[in-house]
Amino acid sequence: MQIYSGKSVFSGIAIGKICVYQKSEQQVKRVRTEDGEKEWARYNEAKEKALDQLRGLYEKALKEVGEANAAIFEVHQMMLEDDDYNESIENIIRTQKVNAEYAVASTSDNFSTMFSSMDDDYMKERAADVKDISERILSLLAGGEKGKVVTDEPVIIVADDLAPSETVQLEKDKVLSFVTVHGSVNSHTAILARTMAIPALIGTEMPLDERVDGKFAVVDGVNGKIYVEPDEETFAELKERQREELEKKELLLQLKGKENITLDGKKIMLYANIGNIKDLATVVQNDAGGIGLFRSEFIYLEKEDYPTEEEQFKIYKTAVETMAGKRVIIRTLDIGADKQCDYFKMEKEENPALGYRAIRICLTQTEIFKTQLRALFRASAYGNLAIMYPMITSLWEVKRIKEIVEEVKAELTAEEIEFGNPQQGIMIETPAAVMVSGELAKEVDFFSIGTNDLTQYTLAIDRQNPKLDLFYNAHHPAVLSMIKMTVENAHKAGIWAGICGELGADTSLTKDFLAMGVDELSVSPGSILPIRKIILETNVEEYKRGNYADGETL
Template sequence: MEVFQGIPVFGGIAEGEIFFFPKDKRNIVCVRISNVEKETERYEKACEQIIEQLDVLYEKALTEFGESRAKILDIYKLIVQDREYRESVKSLIRDKRVNAEYAVNYATDELCERFLSLGDEYLRVRTSDIRDISGKIIDILNGDTGTRADSIKEPVIAVADELTPSETIKMDKSKILAIVTKQGSTISHTSILAKTMNIPAIIGVTVKKGWNGRFAIIDGYTGQIFIDPDEETRRLYNEKRSRAESIKRQYSAFKSRQDITKGGRRVLLCANISDLSDVDAAVESNAAGIGLLRSEFLYLKSGNYPTEDEQFEAYKSVALKMNNKEVVIRTCDMGGDKIPQYMHMPRESNPAMGYRGIRLSLDRKDMLITQLRAIYRASAYGNISVMYPLIISLDEVMSILKINEEVKEELAADKLPFGKVRQGIMIETPAAAIISDILAEQVDFLSIGTNDLTQYTLAVDRQNARIDKYYDSDHPAILRLIRMTVENAHRLGKKVSICGELAADLSLTDTFIEMGVDGLSVSVPYIYKLREHIINSEL
């Protein structure tokens, strides 16, 4: 038996035969060409063909992974269609008179080197996407349209130096037991897809081609891989898997019970959703409501701002499915690492601290008004609230409330029905937490976004893997800010929820209950564990 240690990406236990994905070997040579126009046309046709393939793959991803994950392929399309990238390839063909394959490879290397030189972890991870899609263009130019995933016939543990997002999406999910790779990051698209597939995933493993066909056990909780495990290890993991399945059944038994501690404290347990495909799971989990509807998916869906009617239909469908349970819609939190090309926003050296959240919405007032009109119209069909991200001042809140009044007056004049929309703000900055007593006077509720609150309080960029060890979400400073916010809000009779990743940390659940936090909003898979913990709490 051989044991290897990696970095766990998604928990779970799997056992089966290893299928090793050999690394793509593209033999790219520089060939002098005589007909520049013909070679440029060949490149253009390859781009058209890859766009068609991405559209087909998008439909598969939409069905199997949901809309937010399918957006990965939109990123690929943006890379292929990027004017600067395409012109770089064509200028190489024109000026250097080289073949399209070589030009694509050279332009890709230059772009990736430029990204890597910036020292940004997010951009470093994105170079994998650029190389993936450029490799597909080269394959088309070479007449090679097959994929490594096509050769999987039976359920296997997929092992590779690196799996690209397009390969992961092409896989038949029923035939993948687990994913193990040497390369990758916990924030890479492939890692995110593995989580969505709900299968164990481990990165950072020195994988070997000789593993192909060998039996293995994958522990996604610890990041361990057991190659040719002995009988005792198999027995231990059979027991571990049985316990995990038993716990899962126990969680299901809590589905219909209220989220009340043994001491009688009620905690609203809500769901975070990123697109419409998540709503059914939220309903199935018996969540008390939607504590955070990330509206950005509508802005990333196409090549332009979503219309009022498009947003209205989306919000209305969620409200109807939730059957009068509260749906809290966060206004567009675009910016930072999410920048659609049509918004024409320049790249920033420190985007997390830049032009994003409510700053963008207040600056582009028409965008905010369109979204608020859609939200108010949808409120006629259910229990809808709205909250605003990245608040730092009372002036911002007063400006928002003024715009709300203008929107209601416009809708009344247009004779369009709307209901009462509760107003909330996100506490994501130390500034907002410190003046939460002042802010809470003007709104109906507060929601603490612990992801941003942590990075701003500790001065730690959560996208930078090099300083990940300093990202301590339960740092005493963070807990003090949360307690301060809860106490300030409760003095004014306002409720407070937590919607960041910290809300799902079971080691802190009792701490939050003791603080008086009124609600926890988490991704749907965490609801069952949290519900069991709350029901069994002695508080």
């Protein structure tokens, strides 16, 4: 038995034979040519074929893994049509009088080196994308197709790395898992793996030859290990764990349709977080009671210019109509910090997390804000829509928002455009908002606690900086005390309070949130049923008595 360790990007147990996937190596030679025009034409012909392939991959991914994950193939199309990339290839062909293959390979090396040297993790990932599109072109120039993973039986794919284009071409019913030597948890491949629900490991140092190819193996996506030819005892243990996992999934499915009520009668709103309307299918599939966070900024991030009122209206209307009376809470524009949008033309900031972002943009560029509010209020006539404002720190911000809202309503009334009366709430994600939450609660209809930023600002730790992982503690007593204080102040004012940050899906804290009196939890769709199970099995008063002295919850 051989055991290899890696980093898990999706949990689960997979049992089957290993299939080692070897990329077809592109041997590129530097060939001198006097006919630069012919080589440039060869390149452009290959580029057009590559664009056709990418369009096909986009459509396939759209059906199988949704718009957000299919977007990588739109990114690859844009990169293939990028002026800098193409001009580099043309320049090398014409000035060095060389073949198209050499020009593509040289440009690929130069651009991937440039991206790899950048500090930004997102830009580093683009290095792999440049290599992927360049390999596609080289394969087409050689008269072939981009390599595919082909298998007749369900297997565990083992590879040096898998590009997104290779991952999406996997026939899901033929792939039990994949294990790669390289790759990162933030790569598009890892994201696709999680969406496709395939147990997967990255960073797994193991051979890619006959030593493992065709051998029987078990991938343990929970503990990040792959066992090649496991002994009887190990195999029996892993087989039993696989059976238990499948059993748990089946039991969770039986919770569909049940109300989220604790044993002692406390009802919880259990909602889902989404990024766009393509995620609505998973919301319905996982039986969420509504949408607690619709991240509207993704509408802006996916555009090359400001989305129009009509474009936004259609998206919001689709969301509320699809949810058929269930509440849809749409967060207004939250651009800034780690979510940059080029056409906003924002200046570089020393500390963007503390800078010009979210409601600060909306209150200083009111035309952008008004366009979104008009779309939201118009859509509110078609279903149960609520509006949520992010990054609030003071009472004057809420009062200024109300003034702008009244202006928008007056405009719509004057234009005889129908609109509803949506609930309006705010996100509590700064210590300042927590400390004045008693006053803020008198001005709004609900609170939603954004624990990601609240933790960051409370602990003075940049949550994007991996060097600080040791110090970042989302369970810090200060963070939990702030959640409790916010909920108490909300209830004193007669409004409800929920959690929409990542902490809401932390099942180790679910009972504590119930004990604090949290009214709503909004989480990723896949977390709905596991949390429902805890809610249904919990007696809140009994839990409080058994865990906290004198009724003190923290």
